[in-house]
Amino acid sequence: MAGRSLPNILVTGTPGVGKSTTCQQLADASGLNWLNVGDIAEQNDCLDEFDERYGCRILNEDKVLDELEPRVAGGGAIVEYHGCDFFPERWFDIVFVLRTDNKLLYDRLAKRGYSGKKLEDNVQCEIFQTLLDEARDSYPADIVHELSSNTPDQVEENVERICQWIAAWKADRGLAPAPA
């Protein structure tokens, strides 16, 4: 996908860390196209059988990749999902892993209605930095960045930082003036 005129960005992290909140604001601020992989999978029949333990249907990765490919091909996509090892590495110019303190995450997920194993497993996933490790295992180290997402102010700071990175990405390729 060399030669695209806008970058593709992956935003990942444990459920509840603020991916959708951040991506919504980032899409508004940058004009890039936010692709919520969970929603796209649901709307396009990319889900397999129901998993009783987790209370949700299993993602059909092949189907969702086929659905996403044309949407990321031209660049300018913000892809959001709580997993990242099944996307082609070539899709992304940068990867952000959002992180939240365990106690805050517990409260957010409980408020969302999670309980029992589902709540415990998701908080453990954050404690063990599962998504950060998955991102580091799946993409070049220099494009994987960890961002704290504990407060609304941090959402704003993160969005600003990513917008600055987009501006620099364009300037580096002669597609826009260098940022001031």
Ligand code: ADP
């Ligand atoms: P995700 O998409 O990662 O599952 P959401 O963006 O849906 O997470 O956020 C989960 C909940 O936490 C929402 O109620 C949201 O308002 C809140 N939230 C998300 N990020 C922050 C933050 N940085 N500070 C405070 N609350 C947040």
